[in-house]
Amino acid sequence: MLSIDQLRDPKHYANVLKPPLEAENLPPWCYTDDGFYRLEIERVFMKVWNFVGRADLMANPGDYLATDVAGIPIIIIRDREGAVRAFANSCRHRGTQLLTGEGNCRAIVCPYHNWAFDLDGALVSAAGMEETVGFDKKDHALVPLRLESWAGFLFVNFDADAGSLLDYLGDLPDHVVAYDFPNLVTTRRKVWDVACNWKIYLENQRESYHIPTVHRESLGDQIATPLDVNGAWSGSLIGVEQTAAILKDDTTPFPPIASLTETEREASHFLGLYPNIYLVATTDCFWWMEIKPRGPARIELVVGSGFPKETIARDDFDDVVQRYYKRWDTSHDEDNRICEQQQIGVNSPLALPGRLARRERGVNAVDRWIVEQILAD
Numbered sequence: 223m224l225s226i227d228q229l230r231d232p233k234h235y236a237n238v239l240k241p242p243l244e245a246e247n248l249p250p251w252c253y254t255d256d257g258f259y260r261l262e263i264e265r266v267f268m269k270v271w272n273f274v275g276r277a278d279l280m281a282n283p284g285d286y287l288a289t290d291v292a293g294i295p296i297i298i299i300r301d302r303e304g305a306v307r308a309f310a311n312s313c314r315h316r317g318t319q320l321l322t323g324e325g326n327c328r329a330i331v332c333p334y335h336n337w338a339f340d341l342d343g344a345l346v347s348a349a350g351m352e353e354t355v356g357f358d359k360k361d362h363a364l365v366p367l368r369l370e371s372w373a374g375f376l377f378v379n380f381d382a383d384a385g386s387l388l389d390y391l392g393d394l395p396d397h398v399v400a401y402d403f404p405n406l407v408t409t410r411r412k413v414w415d416v417a418c419n420w421k422i423y424l425e426n427q428r429e430s431y432h433i434p435t436v437h438r439e440s441l442g443d444q445i446a447t448p449l450d451v452n453g454a455w456s457g458s459l460i461g462v463e464q465t466a467a468i469l470k471d472d473t474t475p476f477p478p479i480a481s482l483t484e485t486e487r488e489a490s491h492f493l494g495l496y497p498n499i500y501l502v503a504t505t506d507c508f509w510w511m512e513i514k515p516r517g518p519a520r521i522e523l524v525v526g527s528g529f530p531k532e533t534i535a536r537d538d539f540d541d542v543v544q545r546y547y548k549r550w551d552t553s554h555d556e557d558n559r560i561c562e563q564q565q566i567g568v569n570s571p572l573a574l575p576g577r578l579a580r581r582e583r584g585v586n587a588v589d590r591w592i593v594e595q596i597l598a599d
């Protein structure tokens with residue numbers, strides 16, 4: 223077991239920081255070690271903007287989503303004025319998790335001793351505390367969290383000193399503005415339990431080298447063109463004829479998003495925004511993979527998908543959309559299984575770092591970003 227200082231020794235990562243075609247991927251223990259995982263929680267997930275959901279999931283006041291960032295429980299809730307807020311999902315009495323799942327509530331009521339918090343986090347009821355010396359409800363509101371949104375995507379940051387979300391995104395929004403995300407509505411979220419490290423999943427999504435092998439029967443090959451990047455992300459364009467969200471069958475796909483320019487009509491955007499969302503936007507829909515670490519060797523993967531409001535209003539939507547869901551379920555199952563198999567292999571004491579192909583430049587981009595966060599002062 224390595225100490226924090228040993229884990230932060232730059233010598234372990236020198237080969238990761240070389241140019242992609244000279245580099246190695248991260249040492250195998252970065253995908254298995256408890257200490258390295260704790261370092262990532264502290265230096266990555268507690269420092270940067272983490273995706274936590276789409277605003278359209280909480281359309282009305284009182285709608286909430288109890289979720290987590292790398293196991294840290296949080297509440298996302300729309301208040302009476304219509305603003306979406308985030309709070310620590312820990313009761314200010316003795317810490318109990320307040321809400322689970324998703325739903326609508328008029329107040330956030332703790333299941334343990336019934337303390338009740340308003341939708342703005344204020345403690346409004348704490349029966350039985352009348353004799354407690356110096357107790358003032360005003361001092362016991364829920365812990366608020368920084369929440370900012372871009373195009374309906376919600377992000378939380380635990381670090382009071384961090385810059386704005388828009389600074390963090392860099393030029394990512396410029397690449398996908400034509401998809402008109404505020405007009406796209408989430409229609410499904412599917413949750414998968416995958417026995418792999420969170421970086422193994424992110425790396426898988428950021429390389430096209432595996433597509434002709436792992437997705438041979440389902441997707442076929444896809445040739446990716448890397449995008450120039452400014453911000454905490456990396457991404458590629460892939461021709462739409464290779465990336466149609468519907469599997470090749472006789473079904474006529476939905477019409478394209480009305481606002482697209484020629485660029486988006488020709489190529490789909492595949493964007494990995496570190497640390498926990500992989501976003502794909504294509505001509506008629508979008509989907510995302512939200513990566514929720516559950517320790518060094520497990521993730522909960524939430525695959526969300528959405529369509530323009532006009533498409534959802536079509537009479538044939540419920541029927542045709544099943545073809546899209548089938549495509550996603552098929553390809554995600556293929557990725558999940560190979561990621562689990564990779565995890566078994568890197569967990570071996572005999573595993574060694576490997577070299578990368580041209581089609582794996584995205585793996586190096588992910589690994590390089592991780593190393594920069596781990597080594598930052």
Ligand code: FES
Nearest residue numbers: 313315316332335
């Ligand atoms: S722990 Fe929440 S009311 Fe007691």
Ligand SMILES: [Fe+2]
Nearest residue numbers: 426436437557
């Ligand atoms: Fe894949």
